[in-house]
Amino acid sequence: xxxxxxxxxxxxxxxxxxxxxxxxxxxxxxxxxxxxxxxxxxxxxxxxxxxxxxxxxxxxxxxxxxxxxxxxxxxxxxxxxxxxxxxxxxxxxxxxxxxxxxxxxxxxxxxxxxxxxxxxxxxxxxxxxxxxxxxxxxxxxxxxxxxxxxxxxxxxxxxxxxxxxxxxxxxxxxxxxxxxxxxxxxxxxxxxxxxxxxxxxxxxxxxxxxxxxxxxxxxxxxxxxxxxxxxxxxxxxxxxxxxxxxxxxxxxxxxxxxxxxxxxxxxxxxxxxxxxxxxxxxxxxxxxx
Amino acid sequence: xxxxxxxxxxxxxxxxxxxxxxxxxxxxxxxxxxxxxxxxxxxxxxxxxxxxxxxxxxxxxxxxxxxxxxxxxxxxxxxxxxxxxxxxxxxxxxxxxxxxxxxxxxxxxxxxxxxxxxxxxxxxxxxxxxxxxxxxxxxxxxxxxxxxxxxxxxxxxxxxxxxxxxxxxxxxxxxxxxxxxxxxxxxxxxxxxxxxxxxxxxxxxxxxxxxxxxxxxxxxxxxxxxxxxxxxxxxxxxxxxxxxxxxxxxxxxxxxxxxxxxxxxxxxxxxxxxxxxxxxxxxxxxxxxxxxxxxxxxxxxxxxxxxxxxxxxxxxxxxxxxxxxxxxxxxxxxxxxxxxxxxxxxxxxxxxxxxxxxxxxxxxxxxxx
Amino acid sequence: xxxxxxxxxxxxxxxxxxxxxxxxxxxxxxxxxxxxxxxxxxxxxxxxxxxxxxxxxxxxxxxxxxxxxxxxxxxxxxxxxxxxxxxxxxxxxxxxxxxxxxxxxxxxxxxxxxxxxxxxxxxxxxxxxxxxxxxxxxxxxxxxxxxxxxxxxxxxxxxxxxxxxxxxxxxxxxxxxxxxxxxxxxxxxxxxxxxxxxxxxxxxxxxxxxxxxxxxxxxxxxxxxxxxxxxxxxxxxxxxxxxxxxxxxxxxxxxxxxxxxxxxxxxxxxxxxxxxxxxxxxxxx
Numbered sequence: 001x002x003x004x005x006x007x008x009x010x011x012x013x014x015x016x017x018x019x020x021x022x023x024x025x026x027x028x029x030x031x032x033x034x035x036x037x038x039x040x041x042x043x044x045x046x047x048x049x050x051x052x053x054x055x056x057x058x059x060x061x062x063x064x065x066x067x068x069x070x071x072x073x074x075x076x077x078x079x080x081x082x083x084x085x086x087x088x089x090x091x092x093x094x095x096x097x098x099x100x101x102x103x104x105x106x107x108x109x110x111x112x113x114x115x116x117x118x119x120x121x122x123x124x125x126x127x128x129x130x131x132x133x134x135x136x137x138x139x140x141x142x143x144x145x146x147x148x149x150x151x152x153x154x155x156x157x158x159x160x161x162x163x164x165x166x167x168x169x170x171x172x173x174x175x176x177x178x179x180x181x182x183x184x185x186x187x188x189x190x191x192x193x194x195x196x197x198x199x200x201x202x203x204x205x206x207x208x209x210x211x212x213x214x215x216x217x218x219x220x221x222x223x224x225x226x227x228x229x230x231x232x233x234x235x236x237x238x239x240x241x242x243x244x245x246x247x248x249x250x251x252x253x254x255x256x257x258x259x260x261x262x263x264x265x266x267x268x269x270x271x272x273x274x275x276x277x278x279x280x281x282x283x284x285x286x287x288x289x
Numbered sequence: 290x291x292x293x294x295x296x297x298x299x300x301x302x303x304x305x306x307x308x309x310x311x312x313x314x315x316x317x318x319x320x321x322x323x324x325x326x327x328x329x330x331x332x333x334x335x336x337x338x339x340x341x342x343x344x345x346x347x348x349x350x351x352x353x354x355x356x357x358x359x360x361x362x363x364x365x366x367x368x369x370x371x372x373x374x375x376x377x378x379x380x381x382x383x384x385x386x387x388x389x390x391x392x393x394x395x396x397x398x399x400x401x402x403x404x405x406x407x408x409x410x411x412x413x414x415x416x417x418x419x420x421x422x423x424x425x426x427x428x429x430x431x432x433x434x435x436x437x438x439x440x441x442x443x444x445x446x447x448x449x450x451x452x453x454x455x456x457x458x459x460x461x462x463x464x465x466x467x468x469x470x471x472x473x474x475x476x477x478x479x480x481x482x483x484x485x486x487x488x489x490x491x492x493x494x495x496x497x498x499x500x501x502x503x504x505x506x507x508x509x510x511x512x513x514x515x516x517x518x519x520x521x522x523x524x525x526x527x528x529x530x531x532x533x534x535x536x537x538x539x540x541x542x543x544x545x546x547x548x549x550x551x552x553x554x555x556x557x558x559x560x561x562x563x564x565x566x567x568x569x570x571x572x573x574x575x576x577x578x579x580x581x582x583x584x585x586x587x588x589x590x591x592x593x594x595x596x597x598x599x600x601x602x603x604x605x606x607x608x609x610x611x612x613x614x615x616x617x618x619x620x621x622x623x624x625x626x627x628x629x630x631x632x633x634x635x636x637x638x639x640x641x642x643x644x645x646x647x648x649x650x651x652x653x654x655x656x657x658x
Numbered sequence: 659x660x661x662x663x664x665x666x667x668x669x670x671x672x673x674x675x676x677x678x679x680x681x682x683x684x685x686x687x688x689x690x691x692x693x694x695x696x697x698x699x700x701x702x703x704x705x706x707x708x709x710x711x712x713x714x715x716x717x718x719x720x721x722x723x724x725x726x727x728x729x730x731x732x733x734x735x736x737x738x739x740x741x742x743x744x745x746x747x748x749x750x751x752x753x754x755x756x757x758x759x760x761x762x763x764x765x766x767x768x769x770x771x772x773x774x775x776x777x778x779x780x781x782x783x784x785x786x787x788x789x790x791x792x793x794x795x796x797x798x799x800x801x802x803x804x805x806x807x808x809x810x811x812x813x814x815x816x817x818x819x820x821x822x823x824x825x826x827x828x829x830x831x832x833x834x835x836x837x838x839x840x841x842x843x844x845x846x847x848x849x850x851x852x853x854x855x856x857x858x859x860x861x862x863x864x865x866x867x868x869x870x871x872x873x874x875x876x877x878x879x880x881x882x883x884x885x886x887x888x889x890x891x892x893x894x895x896x897x898x899x900x901x902x903x904x905x906x907x908x909x910x911x912x913x914x915x916x917x918x919x920x921x922x923x924x925x926x927x928x929x930x931x932x933x934x935x936x937x938x939x940x941x942x943x
Contacts, residue, residue, distance in 0.1 A: 012856050016758040019751045024773045027824035028780075031792035035784075038791050086680070093677050096660040108932060113684055115927040117885035119901050120920040123908050124687025127694060127702050127917075134690055137704035164683070183660055190663050217779065225781025227888050232909060242783045242888075249787060249892060259791060262784045273779055284775065340851055362850045375848035379866040388862070389852035440852065 032266075039259035055260035065244060065261070072241040073268055075155075076224040079162045083219050084212065086163070087170040092204070095178040096186070107175070114168040121165055122232050129157060153235035161233040166222045170215035177211030178204075213282045217273055224269050241265055291318040291353070293476040294339065294367075294444045299348035301334050308334040310500035311348070316444070316478060316493075321470050323487040324480045326497035327523070327654060332480040335497075336446050339478065340369045353443050363392075368437035369446040373453060374429055376421045382408070382432055383417035389440045407435040411469065426454050427462060434466075438473060447479045451486060463489050484524050488512065496520050498652075518650040521569040528575075528616050530568040531649060534560045544568045544646070548612035552587045555641045558648075565649035570639050572604055573619040577626055579638035586638035591616065593633045605629065607637065688924060695917035702914040713918040724918045733903040734919075737884050740815065740899055744822045745879035751823075752830025752879075753872060757860075759831075760838045775832075777825035782888030789821050790892045814895030821889045826882050830875035837871035838864075881927065 042052045059065045094106050113121065128134045129151040139145040151157060181204065189199045205212070230240035245265065248258030277283060294316040301309040308331045316322040324332045337343045339350055341362030350357045352366055368389075377385050386404045408414055411431040416424070424432065430450060437445055451459045451466075467490045470477050481487055487494045488508040495505040496519070504516040515521035522529065532546035534557055543553045544566055552568055560566045579586050591607035594615075605618040618637050620626055629635060694702045698710035700721070716723040724730060759771055777785065790813065797811035810816035841864065849859045865872070887901040894902055900919075907916055 010762075012860075013758075013762050013764065016754045016762060017764070020755045020758050020770070020774070023751050023755075023824070023827055024770065027789065027820060028773060028776060031785075031788035032780075034792040034795055035788040038795075089673070089676060090680055093673060097673060099661075109681065110684075112928055112931055113688060115881055115931045116688065116924050117887075117901060119885075119887060119904055119908065120691065120923060121687060123904075123916060123920060124691040126908065127690055128687055132701070132703050134694075134704050164687075167684075183662060186660050187662060221779055221781060225783050225888060227783060227891065228905065232905075242781070245783055245787065246891070249790070255791060258787060262787050265781060266784050269779065269781060284772070284779075342847060342850075362847075363853045363855055367851075369848070369851045371844050371848055373842070373844065375842065375844040377845060377848070377863060377866075379863070388849070388854070392853040392855075392858060436852065 035259045035262055038256055039263050041256055043254070043256050055257045056264075058257065059260060059264060064239075068239045068241050068244055069264065069268070071239070072224060073272065075159065075162075076220055077272070079159055079166070079223045080216050080220045082159070082163050083167050083170045084216060087167060087174055087215065088208075091171055091174040091178050095175055095181075096183065110171060110175075111168065114172065118165045118228055122161055122229055125157075125161055125164065126152060126232060152233055155234065158230055158234040161229045162223050162226060165226075165229055166219045169218040169222060173211040173215040173218070174208055175211075177208045181207045209280060210282060213277065213280055216276065217284075220273065220276075221269060224265070292316070292351075293318045293320075293353055294322075294478065295349075295351040295354075296335075296339070297349045297351070299335070299338060299345045299350060301331070301338060301343060302346045307500055309338070309345075312497075312500075312502055313348075314495060314502065314505055316476055319474045319476055320492045321467070321477045321479065321490055323491040323494045324478070324497050325484055325487040325494050325524070326480075326482060328482055330497045331500040332497050333448060336369070336448055336478070336480050339444070340367055340446055341365050366443040367446055368440055368442040369448060370433050370437055370450045372448045372450065374433040374450065376429060376433055376436070378421050380421075381417070382413070382419050382421070382424070385421070385432060386436045386439050389436065393440075403439055407439045410438075410473070411435045427458055427465075430454070430462060431465075434469070438475060442475065444476045444478055447477060449481050449483075451481075451483070459486075466490060488524070496523060498523070515569070515645050517652075518567050518569070518645075518647045519652045519654065521645050521647070522652065522654045526572055526617060527569040527645075528572065530570075530614070532566065532568075534562055534564050534566050536562060546614070548609065548614050550589055550609055550612070552589075552644075553641045554644060554646045556646070558646055560646070560648050567647050567649050569645040569647075570643065572617040574639045574643040575616075575618040575637045576639060577605075577618060577620070577629070578636050583638070586640055588636055588638040590634060590636050591618075593629060593631050593635060595631055596620065596629070607635070610634070691917050692921045692924060694914055695921040697914060700913060702912075702917050713914045721913065722915065724915055724922070727915055730900070730903060730915065730919060733898050733900045736815070736897045737900040740818050740822065741880045741883040743819045744826055744883040745876045747819070747823050748827040748830045748879045749872060749876040752827045752875060753834050753868070755827065755831035756834035756838050756868075757864075760835055760841075761843075774828060777828045780825070782825065782886070783892070785824055786821055786889040786892035789817065789824065789889075793817060793820075812895065813893050815897065817893040817895070818890050818899065821893045822883045822886050825889070826879045829882065830879050833875040833878060834868055834871050837868055841867055877930065881930070 039055055040051045040053070042050050042054070059069075090110075094103065094110060098106050126133070130136075131148045131150045131152075133151075135151070136145070136148040140148065185203055185207075186199055189203050194202070225242060226240065227242045227246065231243065234240065241261070242265070245258050245261045248254045248261060273284075292315045296315075297313050299309055299312050300307065310331075312335060314322075324335065326332045334343060338345050339352075339357075341357065341360065344358070357365060377388065380388070383401065383404050386407060387400050390400045390403060404417065405414070408417055411434060413428060413431055413435075416428065416432075421429065421432075433450065434445075434447075451462050454462060463486055470490070479487070479490065488511070491508055493505060494508055494511055496503045496511065498519050504511060504520050506514075506516070511520060511524050515524065518529075521527050530544060530546045530550075530552060532544045534542060535545045535551075536542055541553055542557045543551045545551055546568075554568065557566075576586065579588065590610045592610060593605055593607050595606045597604045597606055597617075597620075601622060603620040603622055605620050607616050607618055608614060609616070616637075620629075691702075695713055696709050696711070697704075698707040698712065699705075712721045712723055714723045715725055717726045755774055759767070759774070793811040797808055800806040800808050800811070845863050845867070846859050849863045854862065885901060886899075887905065890899055890902060904916060904919065
């Protein structure tokens with residue numbers, strides 16, 4: 001607006017810029033650079049000094065590390081895909097099919113669990129599924145099962161838990177973009193003789209792409225960085241990479257190794273998100289809006 | 290007469306593009322001055338320079354004799370009525386009007402006395418506590434003007450404030466606005482692309498085209514004596530003929546049009562013999578089937594292509610015989626010409642003094658004819 | 659296909675059934691958790707032994723209700739203190755960021771914007787460890803080189819606040835930006851034109867316009883802080899926040915007092931959420 005007044009001190013700019021640069025500099029940029037430095041340092045507590053790549057080397061030489069890493073990545077992608085497949089029809093129902101009278105109510109109902117913490121929601125599933133849990137008691141009482149079944153602590157239930165805790169982060173952005181899709185596009189396509197599958201693939205999905213991408217990125221990030229759900233619902237063999245980081249930092253007090261793991265996780269998640277954005281032709285700043 | 294606003298050789302460049310190209314004008318105290326031009330002609334840029342939102346690249350803007358360079362927009366004795374009014378939706382009507390007074394440090398009941406005075410003056414005495422979204426389009430208009438007038442500015446700037454209203458209301462507001470201006474006596478600088486707004490309300494109108502002023506004059510002169518072919522085309526409707534200047538045996542100048550018709554003209558202005566030229570005749574200057582004995586008139590036989598009925602503004606669309614050049618002729622609705630049907634051959638004529646004549650400019654406005 | 663178009667009975671019914679299953683899936687665990695908070699049993703499980711409010715009000719010795727459970731009460735208080743600090747800080751800085759990226763122009767703006775949204779794609783665990791490592795190194799440096807013992811650089815209240823602030827600010831900035839984008843800047847010009855200075859314009863016009871989104875952003879920040887686990891895990895000191903304390907109890911098994919806490923949290927957040935969602939101009943985060 002004041003484009004020709006560069007010679008004056010821009011107090012407004014300084015007022016906004018200072019807190020933002022302090023925040024991003026001191027809490028995002030420098031800590032991550034320090035983390036990188038830490039991951040390249042020789043173990044300080046052994047009295048060694050200088051730089052080394054050993055922490056990254058041990059990641060590749062110890063199968064338990066990179067296997068967990070690959071497992072985490074694969075499961076995160078699977079969970080994101082399931083969440084997307086379930087969220088699309090749900091969002092479609094709420095925005096386009098449900099009666100106008102119940103639509104607002106459904107929307108509130110859908111968003112309510114969004115505000116309840118992950119821990120409590122997982123706890124609910126544990127009460128339901130464990131050996132002494134509600135479902136077991138129910139089935140035994142009905143005589144459908146003759147002995148209790150342990151349904152917790154396996155990969156399938158862990159995936160279900162991850163889907164459950166993250167699904168609303170997909171539904172919210174998709175509902176947002178679907179609401180902005182004018183019904184008349186669908187009506188026009190229908191009128192011109194399109195089948196449902198064509199309407200979905202040519203009209204609905206392309207329109208919803210920004211919402212789908214922002215939902216997918218949110219869900220993927222939450223899953224890959226998840227700690228609670230794999231810990232509480234996964235079995236003894238269901239290791240998650242965040243647990244490796246926790247173990248290095250808190251149990252073994254090997255911060256250098258832990259930092260290297262942290263960087264590997266950051267690197268992998270960035271690569272996957274970058275690839276997903278490239279493939280779908282979106283960009284990050286558009287997607288977050 | 291005191292000069293309230295004086296603009297001297299003002300230039301505004303955005304990079305390579307010159308939006309305002311050496312414009313100068315003075316506005317006297319209490320006058321209604323309009324700047325009329327098509328969109329993109331630089332009139333909004335000019336207005337924003339006066340308000341202080343842009344600084345001129347060159348030239349000086351003076352308000353009541355004071356140089357305004359390096360004076361911030363919030364310190365200038367001018368106020369602007371925005372195109373979309375920019376009323377503050379987070380405040381009610383009286384707070385909107387009191388906003389500027391409070392920024393000056395005025396406090397207490399005096400502020401609201403002034404606010405109520407102004408509300409009364411713009412005809413909204415009981416609307417002080419209304420929310421902005423409870424007002425109609427015309428009421429919003431008046432609040433926006435009241436919000437500025439309460440500060441008693443030296444000059445009130447108006448940026449096409451009627452643009453958003455529908456046609457009927459716009460016609461009404463034109464008259465209201467003129468009345469209000471006469472009543473309060475504040476100097477108004479009004480920009481618009483609507484020639485009717487400019488002609489109806491203004492004491493003087495500047496016609497602006499691609500960054501410069503084509504003519505600054507009274508509405509009557511703009512219409513009757515356009516100074517350039519741009520003005521002739523842009524203000525009102527006109528028939529345009531293009532051809533070259535020639536002279537007959539008796540020394541009378543005429544335009545030999547490209548479709549081989551001869552139209553006598555009053556004076557060749559600055560066009561040399563055989564030079565390319567443009568001739569403009571207003572549709573209402575045309576006389577249908579003029580009397581035989583009237584020999585001063587240019588006369589041309591035409592065939593009627595269509596009757597464009599539009600109430601009091603009805604016209605004939607005609608072609609000179611043997612030509613496909615379209616001409617528009619006013620068709621008075623006094624039953625005298627009810628006999629004319631599409632396809633008929635008639636004669637039209639006009640007095641050479643009622644036409645305008647210029648060197649060929651090649652200018653075309655979006656408002657053709 | 660949609661409301662206005664004809665569709666087969668089968669299509670409609672299968673859609674309805676799908677949605678019912680979805681909502682059951684969504685709410686079953688929450689409902690069961692809440693119901694079992696009132697079961698007169700030592701375990702959060704069936705059978706139903708009758709209705710009781712013991713898990714809220716009982717004062718021992720067998721059952722300790724939440725209102726007499728010092729450990730959990732203390733951690734709720736810690737979480738509350740953290741959430742208040744985080745929501746104040748991140749609302750202020752997030753609003754500044756919204757102004758900076760929506761209204762100012764400067765070199766490297768795109769780079770800085772990318773940095774601002776980066777916390778969205780950094781796992782919380784990594785934010786936690788990076789701040790832990792940095793503050794620890796900074797603390798060591800201060801102690802060794804300057805002889806200063808800086809308490810707040812040790813894991814504890816301030817580190818938790820900083821850690822949560824580092825990414826919650828991004829959320830607030832996005833919520834406020836979304837509304838600021840819809841702001842008509844001619845309103846600011848109008849205010850200047852009427853004699854206001856930059857500060858008055860921001861205070862009387864822009865912030866008034868942003869108010870619903872700032873309140874929404876602060877509420878979102880409070881909730882995210884109150885529920886945060888991943889980042890807090892690495893930064894917490896001797897005083898744990900509620901999610902950390904609850905996690906240990908859930909993992910190791912506990913009495914239905916957890917259900918009572920869950921019930922209270924679900925209740926308050928639901929009320930919070932309904933108020934937030936019903937506000938017409940409020941942002942949904």
